[in-house]
Amino acid sequence: MxxxxxxxxxxxxxxxxxxxxxxxxxxxxxxxxxxxxxxxxxxxxxxxxxxxxxxxxxxxxxxxxxxxxxxxxxxxxxxxxxxxxxxxxxxxxxxxxLCVYENVFLSLESNFTNRLAIVDRHAMIAHTERHMKDLGLAHIDPRRRTRDYAFHDRQMIEIAKAFALAEYFHxxxxxxxxxxxxxxxxxxxxxxxxxxxxxxxxxxxxxxxxxxxxxxxxxxxxxxxxxxxxxxxxxxxxxxxxxxxxxxxxxxxxDEEYFKEKRQRNVTEAPIALSVKGLGGENVKSVSLDVRKGEIVGLGGLVGCGKEAVGRAVVGFDPFPAAGTVEVNGKVLPVRARGKAAIANGVGFVPKERKTEGIVPYMSVEANISLASLPLVSRLTGIISAARERSLAEKHVNGLRIRCSGPTQLCQFLSGGNQQKVVLAKWLARGVQILVLDNPTRGVDVGAKEEIYAVLRDLTDQGAAILLISDDLLELIGLANRILVMRGGEIQFERDAPANDKPTEQELVRHMV
Ligand SMILES: Nc1ncnc2c1ncn2[C@@H]1O[C@H](COP(=O)(O)OP(=O)(O)OP(=O)(O)O)[C@@H](O)[C@H]1O
Ligand SMILES: [Mg+2]
CATH class of the missing domain: 3.40.50.300 (P-loop containing nucleotide triphosphate hydrolases)
Known part of the structure; x- marks a missing residue:
């Protein structure tokens, strides 16, 4: 049967x-x-x-x-x-x-006591070790601190924990x-x-x-x-x-319209908005690049190649032991307080880690959006006008189709992709003319990606200059006028990418590894 x-x-x-x-x-x-x-x-x-x-x-x-x-x-x-x-x-x-084994058996320690009611660490370590071996993760030492392991290994620890707990509960x-x-x-x-x-x-x-x-x-x-x-x-x-x-x-x-390639502008004659010269530091060696008004310059490369560090140095996000200069519309930004100067000169930054760097989770959607534009929503007295803040927020919530119960919803309750849209809205609200984007569509679904791409095209139509750092090769190819590929902290390869002559992924990958 x-x-x-x-x-x-x-x-x-x-x-x-x-x-x-x-x-x-x-x-x-x-x-x-x-x-x-x-x-x-x-x-x-x-x-x-x-x-x-x-x-x-x-x-x-x-x-x-x-x-x-x-x-x-x-x-x-x-x-x-x-x-x-x-x-x-x-x-x-x-x-x-905590050590790896402590994370694995977190809150279950009381089940590992010996006859004297003392927590039996050896038993916990042995169990964890066996699971790691079974799962082919013998390189993970249960006694080491969890923070010593890279993100990927921490994921493996979480999965190993699932198996260990399942066994524990039969x-x-x-x-x-x-x-x-x-x-x-x-x-x-x-x-x-x-x-x-x-x-x-x-x-x-x-x-x-x-x-x-x-x-x-x-x-x-x-x-x-x-x-x-x-x-x-x-x-x-x-x-x-x-x-x-x-x-x-x-x-x-x-459709092929996904990246709106036909809307890519011809910028060879446009003035240079952002110019980086000889940028150097811990993971970056002598990087120079220009972004013209209306242009999207794509910066690619494997994780760890230094592309994120370039973005963060340009906007002064990290205290950067900066060799080199950053010029905005011909004006050199000071090395100290570069972050403030960047904002004052109309540079916006969408970081990769939105939860910790891009939004304030316990603030509302509208407060997050107006965060970089306080002068726009304040009265002459410097007091924030709730009505202006609301209307600014509503405009961008609609424009980017941010899904929330309303502008007063706290950002921490938004889905991941919608948080990302809030970060972008924050800079759009300010009307920035230069944008540095670090993986702007990470965690964003295909429909919303297409909307963000259209917004980026609108911005370049208005003359904005965009430095796009992305792990997504197709996104770089589809959006950028010019693509730079980094390896080992240096720019290895540079190529124009006009709408009628886009590189293939294979061509770029060759220069990444
Ligand atoms: N704790 C919560 N309180 C209020 N609203 C919430 C809460 N958690 C989720 N939501 C809302 O529920 C809806 C669905 O959210 P959910 O996180 O399940 O989406 P998702 O499909 O995972 O999206 P994403 O791809 O962006 O991660 C969203 O509109 C979100 O704002
Ligand atoms: Mg989700």
């Missing part, structure tokens, strides 16, 4: 509201053993919230869940973990100052939820992570969220597409393609 394979997890009609605002609406979802599924959707579609419902962090308002054939109603994360579900968070949850086949695990790592780390997941799937199931459609295609057996909090499609096998996913997410076919 053959029996139909039953899912190990099921959600039926799962819904979640925050203060009356329904963000996940009647979602059905199944996970089978050894399966890797994906949840795709635009920013704010309810992907992270759905994972949090499964993980007991935001229990659903209505709907039912079943795990291993039994009703499953976690109201705390620890209950989900005990039942075999672990989540690797978009922003990591390990405590950097769960044979854990379900591991990964919310944008690839958002902050480079191509090589992504390859390592995926290789590990493929290995681990013999013993677990995975749910993946990412904003790179190619990653779903590479890794997932089955993909759910969410739109406005609902499932709008499910794809498996041959039906998984970028075209199909994109269309289900955005509701239109992806």
């Amino acid at each position: 053959t029996t139909r394979r039953e899912p190990i997890f099921r959600m039926r009609g799962g819904s979640k509201s925050f203060s009356g605002n329904c963000v996940v609406d009647g979602v059905n979802l199944e996970i089978f053993a050894n399966e890797i599924i994906g949840i795709a959707g635009e920013n704010g579609a309810g992907k992270s919230t759905t994972l949090k419902m499964i993980a007991g962090i935001h229990p659903p308002n209505t709907g039912e869940m079943e795990l291993f054939g039994k009703p499953f109603k976690p109201v705390r994360y620890t209950q989900a973990v005990e039942a075999g579900i672990s989540m690797v968070f978009q922003e990591q949850a390990l405590i950097p100052s 769960v044979d086949h854990p379900i591991i939820l990964l919310d944008e695990p690839t958002a902050a790592i480079g191509e090589r780390e992504v390859a390592l992570l995926f290789e590990s997941i493929r290995r681990f799937r013999a013993r677990a199931s995975f749910v993946l969220i990412t904003h790179r459609l190619s990653e779903y295609i590479e890794l997932c057996d089955r993909i759910y597409v969410f739109k406005d909090g609902r499932n709008v499609g499910e794809f498996a096998g041959e039906r998984i393609s970028e075209q199909n996913l994109h269309m289900a997410m955005v509701g239109r076919v992806r």
Whole structure:
């Protein structure tokens, strides 16, 4: 007799509201053993919230869940973990100052006491060591501090922790939820992570969220597409393609217009707005570049090649042991207090780490947007005008289609991609003429990316100069007038990229490695 394979997890009609605002609406979802599924959707579609419902962090308002054939109603994360579900968070949850083994068994120490009721560290270390070995992570020493490990290894520690806890709670086949695990790592780390997941799937199931459609295609057996909090499609096998996913997410076919290449301007005659000469420092050797008005200059290279450091030095974000000069419209910025001078001279910066550097999470959307433009929203007395702040915010919330319950919502409750749009809005509100963008569309969905690209084209139409630093090669190729590739802190390669003669990814990669 053959029996139909039953899912190990099921959600039926799962819904979640925050203060009356329904963000996940009647979602059905199944996970089978050894399966890797994906949840795709635009920013704010309810992907992270759905994972949090499964993980007991935001229990659903209505709907039912079943795990291993039994009703499953976690109201705390620890209950989900005990039942075999672990989540690797978009922003990591390990405590950097603790040793690896302490993070793995955090809050379970009392279960490792010996006869004298003293915590048995040796047992915890031995357990952790065994799991690391089993998972092919023998290079991770349980006794070392977690902060000694790079982001990628910390991710592996989180996944190892999921397996260790599952075993501890006698769960044979854990379900591991990964919310944008690839958002902050480079191509090589992504390859390592995926290789590990493929290995681990013999013993677990995975749910993946990412904003790179190619990653779903590479890794997932089955993909759910969410739109406005609902499932709008499910794809498996041959039906998984970028075209199909994109269309289900955005509701239109992806076209060559994506990067608005026809709108790229001819700038050879335009005056130079930003000029960097002989920039040097710890990871940067003698970098010089010019950006003309109306031009987008793309700066590419592998993670660690020094491209981020160039961006941060230009805007004076890091105290930089700067050899070299930065000129804005022919005026040399002072080395000291370059950050202030950059802002005063109309330079805006969108950093990579939006959570810690780009927004103030406990402030509202409108306060964040007006943050760099206080003179614009203040009365003559210097007091902020609430009405001006509101109207400035509303203009940009609409213009960038920032999804929030209103301008007064706190930024910390926005989805990742919408936080990124707030950072951009902050500088647009100020009307900057020079923008340094470090991975401006990281964590931003394909639909919103297209909108941001259109905004960048609008800005260049108005004569803005943009230095675009990106890990996304297609984005660099599509957007930039000129592309510079860095390796080992130096510019290795430079190429014009007019709309009718764009380089291929392969051509650029050759100069990156
Ligand atoms: N704790 C919360 N309080 C209020 N609103 C919230 C909260 N968490 C999420 N939301 C709202 O729910 C909606 C869905 O958010 P969610 O984080 O699930 O989106 P997402 O699909 O993961 O998006 P992204 O791709 O940008 O990460 C958003 O509009 C968000 O503002
Ligand atoms: Mg999310």
